[in-house]
Amino acid sequence: MRERLFPGDRVAAYVVLVALGLVTVLPLLYMIVLALQSDAEVQSGDPVLWPADLQWGNFTRLFEAAPFGRFFVNSFVMAGAITVAHLVFDPLVGYVFAKMEFPGKRIAFVAVLSTLMVPFFVRMLPIYAIFANLGWIDTYQGLIVPFLMDAYGIFLMRQFIRPLPDELIEAARVDGAGEFRIYLRVILPQCKPALAVLGLFTFVFQWNEFLWPLIATSRTEMRTLPIGLTLFNQEYFTQWNLTAAGALLLFVPTALFFVITQKFLVEGIALSGIK
Amino acid sequence: MPSLDRRSFLQLGLGVTVLGAVGTACSPATPAAKKQDARTFTIYWNAGHGYQAYKEVIDQFGKDHDLQMNWQKFQWPDLTTKLTADFRSGNVPDLVEEVSAGTGTQYGLAGNVLALDEFAAADQAFGFPGDFIDQAVVARQYEGKTYSIPLHLTANGLVFYNKELVDKPPTTWEEFLEIAKATTKDKVSGTALNADSSYSAPFYSQQKVDFSQVAGKQFMMPADGARTALQYMQDLIFTHKVSPAPVATTDYSGPQKLFSAKRAAMFVSGPWDIGPIRQGSPDIDLGLAVPLTGAVQASSMAGAGLMIPAKARDPKLSWELLTKLTAVKTELAATKEAGMSMPRKSWAADPAVAADPDLGTIAKALAVVAKQDVALSASGKAAQIAELWKKAYQQMIIQHAPVEQTLADFRKQAGAAL
Amino acid sequence: MTRRRQAATAWLFLTPAVLFFVLLFFLPIGNQLLTGLYDADGVSFVGLGNFSRALSDPEVLHSFLITLLYAAGTLIVGTAMGLGLAVILNQALPGRTLFRSVLLIPYLTSVSIVGLLWRNILDPQVGILNRLLESLGLPGQTWLSTHPLATIVGITVWSGAGYTMVLFLAGLQGIPGLYYEAARIDGAGPWRRFFAITLPLLAPTTLFVSIIGLIGTLQQFALPYIVTGGGPGNATSLYAHRLFIVAFNDNDFGYASALSVLLLLVVLVLSLLQLRIGDRANA
Numbered sequence: 001m002r003e004r005l006f007p008g009d010r011v012a013a014y015v016v017l018v019a020l021g022l023v024t025v026l027p028l029l030y031m032i033v034l035a036l037q038s039d040a041e042v043q044s045g046d047p048v049l050w051p052a053d054l055q056w057g058n059f060t061r062l063f064e065a066a067p068f069g070r071f072f073v074n075s076f077v078m079a080g081a082i083t084v085a086h087l088v089f090d091p092l093v094g095y096v097f098a099k100m101e102f103p104g105k106r107i108a109f110v111a112v113l114s115t116l117m118v119p120f121f122v123r124m125l126p127i128y129a130i131f132a133n134l135g136w137i138d139t140y141q142g143l144i145v146p147f148l149m150d151a152y153g154i155f156l157m158r159q160f161i162r163p164l165p166d167e168l169i170e171a172a173r174v175d176g177a178g179e180f181r182i183y184l185r186v187i188l189p190q191c192k193p194a195l196a197v198l199g200l201f202t203f204v205f206q207w208n209e210f211l212w213p214l215i216a217t218s219r220t221e222m223r224t225l226p227i228g229l230t231l232f233n234q235e236y237f238t239q240w241n242l243t244a245a246g247a248l249l250l251f252v253p254t255a256l257f258f259v260i261t262q263k264f265l266v267e268g269i270a271l272s273g274i275k
Numbered sequence: 276m277p278s279l280d281r282r283s284f285l286q287l288g289l290g291v292t293v294l295g296a297v298g299t300a301c302s303p304a305t306p307a308a309k310k311q312d313a314r315t316f317t318i319y320w321n322a323g324h325g326y327q328a329y330k331e332v333i334d335q336f337g338k339d340h341d342l343q344m345n346w347q348k349f350q351w352p353d354l355t356t357k358l359t360a361d362f363r364s365g366n367v368p369d370l371v372e373e374v375s376a377g378t379g380t381q382y383g384l385a386g387n388v389l390a391l392d393e394f395a396a397a398d399q400a401f402g403f404p405g406d407f408i409d410q411a412v413v414a415r416q417y418e419g420k421t422y423s424i425p426l427h428l429t430a431n432g433l434v435f436y437n438k439e440l441v442d443k444p445p446t447t448w449e450e451f452l453e454i455a456k457a458t459t460k461d462k463v464s465g466t467a468l469n470a471d472s473s474y475s476a477p478f479y480s481q482q483k484v485d486f487s488q489v490a491g492k493q494f495m496m497p498a499d500g501a502r503t504a505l506q507y508m509q510d511l512i513f514t515h516k517v518s519p520a521p522v523a524t525t526d527y528s529g530p531q532k533l534f535s536a537k538r539a540a541m542f543v544s545g546p547w548d549i550g551p552i553r554q555g556s557p558d559i560d561l562g563l564a565v566p567l568t569g570a571v572q573a574s575s576m577a578g579a580g581l582m583i584p585a586k587a588r589d590p591k592l593s594w595e596l597l598t599k600l601t602a603v604k605t606e607l608a609a610t611k612e613a614g615m616s617m618p619r620k621s622w623a624a625d626p627a628v629a630a631d632p633d634l635g636t637i638a639k640a641l642a643v644v645a646k647q648d649v650a651l652s653a654s655g656k657a658a659q660i661a662e663l664w665k666k667a668y669q670q671m672i673i674q675h676a677p678v679e680q681t682l683a684d685f686r687k688q689a690g691a692a693l
Numbered sequence: 694m695t696r697r698r699q700a701a702t703a704w705l706f707l708t709p710a711v712l713f714f715v716l717l718f719f720l721p722i723g724n725q726l727l728t729g730l731y732d733a734d735g736v737s738f739v740g741l742g743n744f745s746r747a748l749s750d751p752e753v754l755h756s757f758l759i760t761l762l763y764a765a766g767t768l769i770v771g772t773a774m775g776l777g778l779a780v781i782l783n784q785a786l787p788g789r790t791l792f793r794s795v796l797l798i799p800y801l802t803s804v805s806i807v808g809l810l811w812r813n814i815l816d817p818q819v820g821i822l823n824r825l826l827e828s829l830g831l832p833g834q835t836w837l838s839t840h841p842l843a844t845i846v847g848i849t850v851w852s853g854a855g856y857t858m859v860l861f862l863a864g865l866q867g868i869p870g871l872y873y874e875a876a877r878i879d880g881a882g883p884w885r886r887f888f889a890i891t892l893p894l895l896a897p898t899t900l901f902v903s904i905i906g907l908i909g910t911l912q913q914f915a916l917p918y919i920v921t922g923g924g925p926g927n928a929t930s931l932y933a934h935r936l937f938i939v940a941f942n943d944n945d946f947g948y949a950s951a952l953s954v955l956l957l958l959v960v961l962v963l964s965l966l967q968l969r970i971g972d973r974a975n976a
Contacts, residue, residue, distance in 0.1 A: 039555075040554060040555050040556075040557075041555075041556060042555070042556045043532070043535060043551045043552075043554055043555025043556070043558070044532075044536060044556050045531070045533055045534070045535035045536030045555065046533030046535075066286075081669045109360070119649045124360065125360055125363050125364065126359050128363075128364050128366075129363065129364035129366075131366065131367070132366035137366060187691050214349075214353055214356070214357055215356070215357055215360045218317055218345065218347060218368070219315075219345055219347075220345070220347065230322065230349065230350050230353060231322050231348055
């Protein structure tokens, strides 16, 4: 017999979930409606609940107006490479802060954390100047290098690794395993949920990043998707239909990525033996 | 050596992928991009002005000079952000569109864009400044130096009206209010004010008010006129209720959208709204009338220009393209394509332009543009003070703050900023 | 393992990070912050002049105040919602994967799209929300004009609740089932188990969520930039937005750097406080 918090708790839960789900989803469904409108409907000033003629052609118009395929590739390379870099480096550094003691640890951690407290555009200009001198403008490395690691991922991994039992590590040491081996074989496998979360959030964040790609590129072929979308704001009005169509295209990969990492989250449950 | 189990393999795989990714990423960019240093010409432009007429000029220029033309389009705020970063790093484009008169002066005095008088003097055929309308030129000069060339010339202050709802367009403030009251019923408002503070300019100019007079550290003077103008605008919304209160957004198409939805009978704006109305609601019989007369008839000048960064690779080349983009031929082509109005006198005299009734109205509005205080741009604080005005305007028009007090606060803050 | 060996290992593992952070964070940030000691022209040295100007600038103080309000509102509502949703969706409810995915969708959408979309929907005259309300016979809303800050909080929570939920889910899944079993055998009911086991064991996650949340909300600039432009008036002129305007609109990089330093100090102090409380509780 299932435990109850209070009578009708399951119904209440569903009511809440459905209500929140609708509030979450309806604006985005509206975006789909916007994407299928004609130019005239967009400028008419009357919001349209369902377009007279579904303009599927808006999606192809995107590709005609600008090399969206290329934007896609650029976004993917940038977000993908940065995500991989984070998955490699952040857990390692997080582990050090979570499980090791050494002189200067406190200060180092605070120093790392403090980098989160300064908005990106503060360090943007000096980096831009240096990259311009290195010839890294309009290159992939120019887009990727400023973001290879960050305190967010390090902090996230630190928090997840901290509660892991020290006995596991000690046992491995007693067995004679090297420090890096311990990290690879003992710690990392325990971090699957956190790694999935880190990977997803990093990818999403970098996929949607706007400011740095704007500054670091000056050729259309190197633009990323979010910047490509701004091409559809005319000076005094926004072409909502094309912007919305582009936004949907922008959204698809992150949705896919989420679906993929969902599996790891589920696997994580199975491995840690909860339900 | 112990066999690798699945997890280690995963890690190894990841490691290899990372090295691969980093390695590929660090390889030199595509050959075409490498060539860019010598033979690429970069232009920063506004996304809304990407006319076919300009494309043809730019493509031809590229062919004539064997250059790869890199025509980059942005929204204004993004263009400004990027340009700021570029100036500070020395990595600048070859030609830049200027958001409005005075921006070039601000950059020029800071040493970031070139003064263009020598180029113009050596290029008599170009016709600068003679063939250009005075106001457009003077607003871009400071102490005898010109820092940008006008590309477009438009005026804010035109009265847009729906001929079905309004028989005879208003010519004075009193008439405007009367007609607004008469047409406000059910879901329709007589007019719709804009959330953007630059739309207050026609109104206060029509009361002979100067936005700034830097020499005397004066702002929005004479005070009586300023109060009259802003109070009139505020009353339209809160007292007479003939206009809805605008919403603080970064989009200035609100009034146009209301008009297109037949929810506003009239509104005050510039030629940029003609296109969207014709496209969005072709069934509306659009009427265009000259600016209102308050104490005087006036409009406020708007329109982009062109600037050449000081560190541009080949300023002579940049100048050449500039002349082609601002040639009469190009102006006429752009007008035909997008209805944009232009700064050349020869443009205004062209039969195609003179015959068009809308352009005729626009020309009349251009004839009464209010003077701009160039010293403001020269002070380097124009942008900052514009932000202060934006805040004050929104407080009065959206938040119903008392006009007298808000204006006084603005004057104080603007004076302190100088 | 000896302490020396551990320290050596630690620093060895940290080497790539040290290099990276020094080159791409500390040096550029330090370089920019130094400009805080100079005037807008970049040449005249004014020492701490920019700082005293910031501390007596009513615009800056106002920005700071509303940013605190914004942060408090967003954190309290967002964290509560995220935790609640995570707990509900950690149960074996049919359809939970669907709900989890749906609730995360706003977070996957770029902030500029979120901003533009909501600006469009909430427009009192041409937005679809009011048209729908009208057709239902209800009065329209003008939240963007009358309650702009609350609206921005609402949009932030809308787009971030799913994200917080996912973090708490990952944390919940790290709690071994044995603890719950043992408690159940001991006769503890669901509420008791929540407060005695779940909350305490979630502490590292909660700490992470609140610190990151604080750091993020105090630096929010995209939503004001896109949705309201800081308005009406200065009602939504959040601190980071003000900072951006001072840098890229007013071109006063010296003053902007001083503002960055002040922000850094505030966030640092608040975060350290939280860390201290959190780590002590987690010991």
